[in-house]
């Protein structure tokens with residue numbers, strides 16, 4: 371399988387690219403298509419790397435618009451959890467396909483997913499052609515330790531061979547929903563199998579005070595004591611991390627994924643201390659969190675909110691630049707999230723072509739245009755592992771994904787469609 375992209379632009383200069391078997395084999399001004407290549411004429415579009423979404427609950431697209439604007443616990447207890455108990459693998463499959471469709475359309479090439487029926491999510495990722503680390507949420511409250519361990523091992527078995535672009539992980543939900551014994555067991559399993567692990571950490575302030583009361587230390591130190599802080603670890607949120615925790619996380623080589631839009635929507639009352647994390651040397655990625663708490667999967671929106679929120683919090687408009695924000699969103703500051711090293715020979719052929727005619731990109735500095743002006747709709751074509759997932763705004767099979775996701779949402783008694791007959795996006 372080979373692909374040739376011609377007529378693209380990078381840094382104001384013409385550029386072409388060839389990929390074979392998912393890997394870039396040629397890139398430069400003089401690259402020409404070969405007879406056997408699938409062709410993608412960029413027609414002047416701008417070539418950039420794809421975006422990396424570090425934290426999702428993808429299938430919650432089905433819950434979008436269901437119980438918005440409620441306090442967090444009321445939303446979970448009255449709206450989300452009762453429906454989640456009725457979720458079938460098919461619901462997760464089509465909910466994840468819908469999420470993948472949205473991510474392809476807005477330029478995400480890889481994501482880190484934590485959700486029920488992970489084997490169904492993995493199948494959806496594979497069918498959509500994206501890359502993802504997929505993991506079941508693990509919860510053992512109420513004496514469920516044995517069942518949780520069986521579920522963890524079962525999910526790893528079910529995810530073996532789930533597809534070339536799918537990686538199996540583990541996702542203990544949080545330190546307040548998984549016991550210390552079970553977290554130790556997970557830490558050992560993660561080390562033994564050399565897999566990645568993600569956990570929600572320090573999203574709210576009570577989570578920190580409860581941890582100190584129960585264990586005598588703050589959350590990052592608690593995880594370290596358990597053996598769950600390593601280069602394999604991704605911590606989502608990290609809003610309330612203090613300097614000593616940030617130093618520890620950096621020393622252990624763990625990654626923090628910040629989810630600024632979800633933090634604002636759920637009113638967690640704080641802001642991830644990015645400038646202090648950067649000074650400590652912490653690896654940082656960007657995430658949307660689930661469509662129930664964001665509600666969008668368009669990382670362009672999250673980039674803008676991340677940069678604005680950090681500037682506002684620091685009372686310093688230079689606290690984070692557009693270029694740095696773009697690097698974070700493309701996974702450059704968090705190698706553990708699995709982004710390609712860059713658009714160069716030997717690297718995975720994961721990239722985007724951005725509409726050159728988009729008014730938002732017509733002049734000025736590109737990173738500023740991407741972070742402050744552009745929506746995900748400026749993505750014209752999306753390529754993952756050398757496969758064209760969206761060509762000139764068209765994703766194959768989009769109608770079926772919309773129809774089937776809608777059927778699942780209806781069966782679960784979730785929100786009615788906004789339009790009577792949804793049609794495929796253009």
Ligand SMILES: [Zn+2]
Pocket residue numbers: 425426427570606659660
């Ligand atoms: Zn989450």
